[in-house]
Amino acid sequence: MATFAVTYLLAVQKGEGVDKKIEQICLEQSAELPRKVLSKSIIDEVVGRPRGREQVADGRFKVVIEWPLANIGKEDIIQFLNLLYGNVSLQPGIQVVDVEWSALSEFFAGPQFGIEGIRSRYQITGRPMSATALKPLGSSSQKLADLAQQFARGGIDIIKDDHGIMDQKYAPFEERLTSCVSTLKEVAQKRGRKTYYFPNITAEAWEAEERYLRAAELGADGVLICPHITGLATMHRLARREEQLPIMAHPAFSGQLTMNELQGFAPSFLYGQLWRALGADFVIYPNTGGRFSYSLAQCKAINNCSRSSDLPFSPSWPTPAGGISVEKVRHWRNEYGPDTCLLIGGSLYKYAGGPEEAAKVFSKQLID
Amino acid sequence: MATFAVTYLLAVQKGEGVDKKIEQICLEQSAELPRKVLSKSIIDEVVGRPRGREQVADGRFKVVIEWPLANIGKEDIIQFLNLLYGNVSLQPGIQVVDVEWSALSEFFAGPQFGIEGIRSRYQITGRPMSATALKPLGSSSQKLADLAQQFARGGIDIIKDDHGIMDQKYAPFEERLTSCVSTLKEVAQKRGRKTYYFPNITAEAWEAEERYLRAAELGADGVLICPHITGLATMHRLARREEQLPIMAHPAFSGQLTMNELQGFAPSFLYGQLWRALGADFVIYPNTGGRFSYSLAQCKAINNCSRSSDLPFSPSWPTPAGGISVEKVRHWRNEYGPDTCLLIGGSLYKYAGGPEEAAKVFSKQLID
Numbered sequence: 001m002a003t004f005a006v007t008y009l010l011a012v013q014k015g016e017g018v019d020k021k022i023e024q025i026c027l028e029q030s031a032e033l034p035r036k037v038l039s040k041s042i043i044d045e046v047v048g049r050p051r052g053r054e055q056v057a058d059g060r061f062k063v064v065i066e067w068p069l070a071n072i073g074k075e076d077i078i079q080f081l082n083l084l085y086g087n088v089s090l091q092p093g094i095q096v097v098d099v100e101w102s103a104l105s106e107f108f109a110g111p112q113f114g115i116e117g118i119r120s121r122y123q124i125t126g127r128p129m130s131a132t133a134l135k136p137l138g139s140s141s142q143k144l145a146d147l148a149q150q151f152a153r154g155g156i157d158i159i160k161d162d163h164g165i166m167d168q169k170y171a172p173f174e175e176r177l178t179s180c181v182s183t184l185k186e187v188a189q190k191r192g193r194k195t196y197y198f199p200n201i202t203a204e205a206w207e208a209e210e211r212y213l214r215a216a217e218l219g220a221d222g223v224l225i226c227p228h229i230t231g232l233a234t235m236h237r238l239a240r241r242e243e244q245l246p247i248m249a250h251p252a253f254s255g256q257l258t259m260n261e262l263q264g265f266a267p268s269f270l271y272g273q274l275w276r277a278l279g280a281d282f283v284i285y286p287n288t289g290g291r292f293s294y295s296l297a298q299c300k301a302i303n304n305c306s307r308s309s310d311l312p313f314s315p316s317w318p319t320p321a322g323g324i325s326v327e328k329v330r331h332w333r334n335e336y337g338p339d340t341c342l343l344i345g346g347s348l349y350k351y352a353g354g355p356e357e358a359a360k361v362f363s364k365q366l367i368d
Numbered sequence: 369m370a371t372f373a374v375t376y377l378l379a380v381q382k383g384e385g386v387d388k389k390i391e392q393i394c395l396e397q398s399a400e401l402p403r404k405v406l407s408k409s410i411i412d413e414v415v416g417r418p419r420g421r422e423q424v425a426d427g428r429f430k431v432v433i434e435w436p437l438a439n440i441g442k443e444d445i446i447q448f449l450n451l452l453y454g455n456v457s458l459q460p461g462i463q464v465v466d467v468e469w470s471a472l473s474e475f476f477a478g479p480q481f482g483i484e485g486i487r488s489r490y491q492i493t494g495r496p497m498s499a500t501a502l503k504p505l506g507s508s509s510q511k512l513a514d515l516a517q518q519f520a521r522g523g524i525d526i527i528k529d530d531h532g533i534m535d536q537k538y539a540p541f542e543e544r545l546t547s548c549v550s551t552l553k554e555v556a557q558k559r560g561r562k563t564y565y566f567p568n569i570t571a572e573a574w575e576a577e578e579r580y581l582r583a584a585e586l587g588a589d590g591v592l593i594c595p596h597i598t599g600l601a602t603m604h605r606l607a608r609r610e611e612q613l614p615i616m617a618h619p620a621f622s623g624q625l626t627m628n629e630l631q632g633f634a635p636s637f638l639y640g641q642l643w644r645a646l647g648a649d650f651v652i653y654p655n656t657g658g659r660f661s662y663s664l665a666q667c668k669a670i671n672n673c674s675r676s677s678d679l680p681f682s683p684s685w686p687t688p689a690g691g692i693s694v695e696k697v698r699h700w701r702n703e704y705g706p707d708t709c710l711l712i713g714g715s716l717y718k719y720a721g722g723p724e725e726a727a728k729v730f731s732k733q734l735i736d
Contacts, residue, residue: 013414013485025730029505029532030505030506031503031504031505031506032501032503032504032505032532032714033503033504033713033714033715034714034717034718035718036718037714037717037718038504040508041506042504042506046505046506046538047505048506062373062674068536070536070537071505071532071536071538073534073535073537074573075538076534076535076572076600077452078534078570078571078597079532079534079536079574079577080536081597081621082531082532082534082570082594082597082620082621083532085534085621086531086577086594086597086620086621087531087532087620088453088623089620089621089622089623089624089627090619090620090622090623090627090654090660091623091660091661092627093381132523133400135399135400135401135440136398136399136400136401136406136410136414137398137399137400137414138398138399138409138410138413139410139656162400163450163454163455164397164398164400164439164447164450164451164454164455166441166444166446166447166450167441167444167447168438168439168440168441169438169441170414170438171481174374202446202450203444204444204445204446204573204599204601204602204605205572205573205574205599205601205602206573206574207446218512226454229446229449229450230446230599231572231598231599231602232641233572233573234572234573234599238570251451251458252454252455253449253450253453253454253456253457254457254458255456255457255458255459255631256457256628256631256632257624259457259458259460259631260624260628260631263623263624263627263628264624285706286458286634292458292459293459293460319693345400345401346400346401346402346405349401349405349406350402350405359588
C-alpha cells in the first residue's frame with residue numbers, strides 16, 4: 001500500500017502516555033472513531049500507522065506516522081492539509097516537523113524557478129539578492145512609483161509592494177502596477193540593468209488569480225502573495241500557471257502556526273518545506289533580532305530546508321526580513337550565504353541620505 | 369473619518385512596556401514603518417489609534433485600537449483579515465478578542481438563515497437540534513448512505529459528512545451525495561419528517577464552489593465546509609449565493625489560532641464572532657470534556673457570542689461536538705439551552721443497540 005510519512009514532535013503531559021497520544025493521532029486524522037468500532041479493512045487500509053519514535057527530551061517525543069496515500073484524493077492539496085493538521089490542530093502538544101515529500105511529488109509541483117531558475121532568468125550569479133518593499137499604505141500610486149524609481153536607481157534587485165497594500169483607494173491595484181512597471185522600465189533603460197517588480201496580488205482566490213493574470217499582462221516580473229490569507233492551495237495553483245511569474249510568499253497570518261513549539265508547524269517545516277512544496281520561489285520569513293521572535297538557529301533551519309537537496313523540488317530563496325539594518329548587510333550575507341534574498345524595509349526608509357543612497361549602500365555590500 | 373475598533377488582549381513582558389506594544393501594533397498593522405519617517409497625513413489618516421486600555425491582570429491589558437475603514441478596500445474581507453491579524457500573528461502576546469462589527473456591516477453579510485431562519489425552514493421550534501457525522505473515511509458511498517438511513521430512521525435532524533471525507537476514491541463526492549440524498553428522501557417519505565443532509569464541500573476555492581453548486585442541484589439541504597482549509601473569504605462568498613444552502617463550518621486547521629491565550633483569537637471571537645460574520649449558520653466547535661481542550665466557560669462564551677444580539681448579523685447555531693455521549697444529551701441540553709445544535713459522532717457509533725437505536729435515544733432527549 002502506498003503511504004507517506006509525517007514526523008511530529010509531541011509534548012506529553014505526565015500521566016497522558018505517549019502511546020495513547022500516538023494512537024489518538026492515528027485515529028483522529030483518519031477514521032475519527034475509536035478503534036474498537038472499526039472494521040479490519042479500515043484499520044489495515046485507512047488508519048495511520050506509527051513507524052518509529054524517539055524520546056528527545058523530558059516529555060518530548062519525535063514520532064513518525066505513515067499515512068495511506070489513498071486518504072488524499074488525486075492531486076488534492078486540501079485533503080493533504082486536512083490530513084496533515086486538521087483536527088489535531090485542536091489538540092495540544094502536537095507539532096509537525098517533517099513530511100516525506102518524495103512520496104508526494106505527484107501532488108506538489110514546487111517552485112517553477114527556484115534558486116537556479118531565478119539566477120538564470122535574472123542573470124545574477126554568486127551573490128545574495130536584494131529586495132525591498134514599497135510603503136507606507138496610504139501613499140498614492142505615483143508616490144510608490146517614485147520610491148520604486150529611487151530604489152531602482154540605487155540598484156535593488158527586487159521591489160515588492162508592502163503586503164498590506166492590496167487594492168485600497170489610496171493606490172488601486174492596476175493603477176499602481178502600471179505606474180511602477182513603467183517607471184522601472186525607464187530606469188532600466190538608463191541603467192542597462194533591470195529591477196524586478198512584484199505587485200501584491202493577495203486577494204480572495206478568484207481575484208488573486210485575476211490579479212496574477214493582470215500582473216503578467218502588464219509586465220510585472222513576479223507576484224507577492226500571502227498564502228495564509230488567500231489560501232495555500234491557491235498559491236500552488238498559481239505556481240503552475242503557464243504565464244510563469246515567480247512567486248514571493250509572505251508570512252502574514254501564519255505566526256500562530258509557528259510561534260508555539262508545543263503546537264502547529266516547526267518554522268523550518270512551514271516556510272522551508274511546505275511553502276516550497278507549494279511553489280514559493282521566494283520564502284519571506286521574520287528574521288531574528290528584529291521586531292519578530294525567531295532565534296538565529298531557527299532562521300538557519302529555515303534556510304537549510306528551503307535549499308535542501310533532500311526535497312524533490314527546486315530550492316526556494318530564503319528571504320529573511322525584519323531586523324536587517326542597511327549598515328549590516330555584509331554581516332547577514334556572511335551569516336546566511338549567497339543563496340539568500342535579503343529583504344530590507346524600514347532601514348532603507350530611515351536612512352539619512354534618502355532611499356536611492358540607502359539602496360546603493362545595500363547593493364554595494366552584496367556585489368563587492 | 370470612518371473607523372472600526374478592534375479589541376486586543378495583550379500580554380506584556382517585564383520591561384517591554386504596554387505603551388510601546390500598543391504603538392507597535394498601531395504601526396505594524398498599517399504603515400509598517402517607524403512613526404518618525406511618516407508624513408502627517410499618513411499618521412492622521414492611516415495609522416491605528418488607541419482608544420482605551422484597561423489592566424485586567426498582572427502583565428495583561430485589554431486595549432482598543434481604532435482603524436480607518438479606508439485601510440480596507442470596499443467589501444474586501446482579505447484586506448480586513450490582514451489588518452486584523454496579518455503581521456501581528458508573528459509577534460507574541462497579542463490576542464484578538466472583539467471587533468466593532470456594527471461599523472463593518474457593509475463588508476460582512478452574516479448567516480443567510482441563522483437560528484430563526486433555520487427553525488422556520490426546518491420547522492423545528494423550542495428545542496435544540498441533533499446532528500451527526502457519516503464516517504469513517506474509507507467507507508463506500510453505499511455504506512455511508514446505509515448509515516444515513518439508520519440515523520434518519522432514528523430521527524436525527526442533520527447528517528453531515530465527516531470533514532475528512534472529501535473526494536477520495538473510497539466515496540467520490542458526487543456518488544456519495546447522490547446516494548445519501550436519495551436514501552434520505554425515501555426515509556423522509558416513510559417517516560413524514562425530513563432529515564437534512566450536509567455534504568462536505570471542503571476543497572480548493574474553485575472546486576468548493578463547484579461542489580456547492582452540485583450539492584444545490586442534486587438536492588442536498590446544506591453544506592459542510594472547513595473555512596480554515598478552503599479559505600475564510602470563500603465561505604463568505606458561498607454564504608451570499610442565491611442557491612441559499614445553509615452553511616455548517618468545521619474548525620479543522622483552526623486550533624493553532626485559538627488554543628494559546630497569549631496569541632491568536634479568543635475562541636469566542638473566532639467561532640462566535642468571525643465565523644458568524646462570514647456566514648456560518650452552524651458553528652461547530654470542540655466541546656469541553658471530550659478529546660479537545662476548551663473549558664466549559666469558553667464553550668459558553670462561544671455560545672453567547674454566536675447568539676448575541678449585539679452583532680448586526682443573524683445569530684448562528686452553536687454546534688458543540690466531541691465529548692457528548694448519547695446518554696448525556698439531556699445534560700448538555702440543560703447546560704446550553706434550546707438554541708444549540710448538538711453534534712454527536714463516536715458515541716452513536718459505539719452504542720450497543722446500533723446506529724438507529726442510538727439516534728432514537730439522542731432524539732428523544734431533545735423532544736421530551
